[in-house]
Amino acid sequence: MRLRLTPRDTTYYDLFAALAQHNVTGAGLLAELLGADKAERRSIAERFVEVEHEADDATHAIMRRLNQTFVTPFDRDDIYGLASALDDCMDSMEEAADLIVLYKVDALPARVSEVVQVLQRCAELTADAMPRLRSMEKLADYWVEINRLENQGDKLHRKLVAELFDETTDAIQLIKLKEIVDVLEDACDAFERVANMVETVALKES
């Protein structure tokens, strides 16, 4: 358990905010990885594994609290769902980083950076929104914008896949790049699931 917060000073809101902040760090490492040469990549990937462990700890802290307390600020299922969805964002981003290193990919298509920028923006907006769960106010802008970003990410993904099939003649290279690109799309979807969970919670409480 690497998370510094002691049970006394944490609340679900603090834990969600910590988890969302790990996703900002993760999305930043992913952007760093794209600009790195092969020597730097391994150390970035190692830092990523650490961040993912911290996010796991934060998720477990939420689950443990959920299993051991009766009073929760909103529906137990929604707390569980929100924590899981935030954790899925991290898992997909870490998987993409891991595949880039594991597959020893030389150059990624330029458009991949655009997808990672979308992920960075999603991560920041999500981290900004978490503290507002306390009041349940001013959250609609957040989920509308995430849905717009996911849509943009989806369009980028489709273009990327079409380009890969048009331009890659080496099937093994294609398998590698397609898997990386698909996992980045999974990360976009995971941020959308977080936004959908927040919308659900906000609607129930309103």
Add this chain to the structure above:
Amino acid sequence: MRLRLTPRDTTYYDLFAALAQHNVTGAGLLAELLGADKAERRSIAERFVEVEHEADDATHAIMRRLNQTFVTPFDRDDIYGLASALDDCMDSMEEAADLIVLYKVDALPARVSEVVQVLQRCAELTADAMPRLRSMEKLADYWVEINRLENQGDKLHRKLVAELFDETTDAIQLIKLKEIVDVLEDACDAFERVANMVETVALKES
């Protein structure tokens, strides 16, 4: 929100029936797509995107109603699960249609039409069954038949995959066709999940 029904005249049963009807339209478009030449394909795929949006709206209408009302005709979790499963059918069918266009596939194996016929039959039986949720009667025939169809779809899928590997020498072509065929199998599975949810609900109420 494109769905015409106003909150006043809708019930969960009407919303489920509308959602299931969208799947009938979707399965029909998929069949149309298989027979179409490349020029027609794009317009069919565009109509598919529209149908998928309408299905999304119908799903959201169910979720919103669920979040804002206390009294539900059966378990909240089952309403949520049934709506999600119906939406998954549409998502997989739309994804298959989208991949056929995106991958510019010239000719699909003949057996693909047989799988799409299974999907059309699943969609029709599901749409027929939804109104019977009101009385919870005469539903067993439906779920038994869907399970039989899913089994048939699964056998067709296995044959298709074996044939693809036996007959395709171009690995990139294989990657495209296998993904399409796998997504069609996901659609069959989604119809089975709908039937399983209906069985669960009917057993609880009996």
Add this chain to the structure above:
Amino acid sequence: MRLRLTPRDTTYYDLFAALAQHNVTGAGLLAELLGADKAERRSIAERFVEVEHEADDATHAIMRRLNQTFVTPFDRDDIYGLASALDDCMDSMEEAADLIVLYKVDALPARVSEVVQVLQRCAELTADAMPRLRSMEKLADYWVEINRLENQGDKLHRKLVAELFDETTDAIQLIKLKEIVDVLEDACDAFERVANMVETVALKES
């Protein structure tokens, strides 16, 4: 319904134990399959289909009981989750066996046996742990060890994938082997999900 136990003598604990025992049989068949020649493979795969059906029946028996009784030994959602997770282990193991036969794979990388050994160990530990759900005692060792094994399985999987990409020049062969190896990793993940469910249940009850 092939399961012999009549409703009278079953309890959820017995049903979970039966389901977990099917996974032990399944993991054993998978190990047998790796050592078999092509003539033997088909009959092993057929026995696997039977075991999977028995596991399905055991899962359905749990679900039916859940839908028809009010009193459950622990949270309904957790009973449902535990049964689903146990069933997922079987599904992934059966899928791997099926792909090995369907793809007519000549030789699997040596490291695949190591992964299957991890699965066998997971299946045995899980079957051993199920009866202890009754007292909820001495379960921590089980879930700690499964988490360790899943970690080991994950490392083996990464090595396997890296080796496949380094050593396979035939892209179609690569597609086949990678899918098998990925499905085996799904099976490891499913055993971890079972352990996580058990941990959740034990923490709630403590």
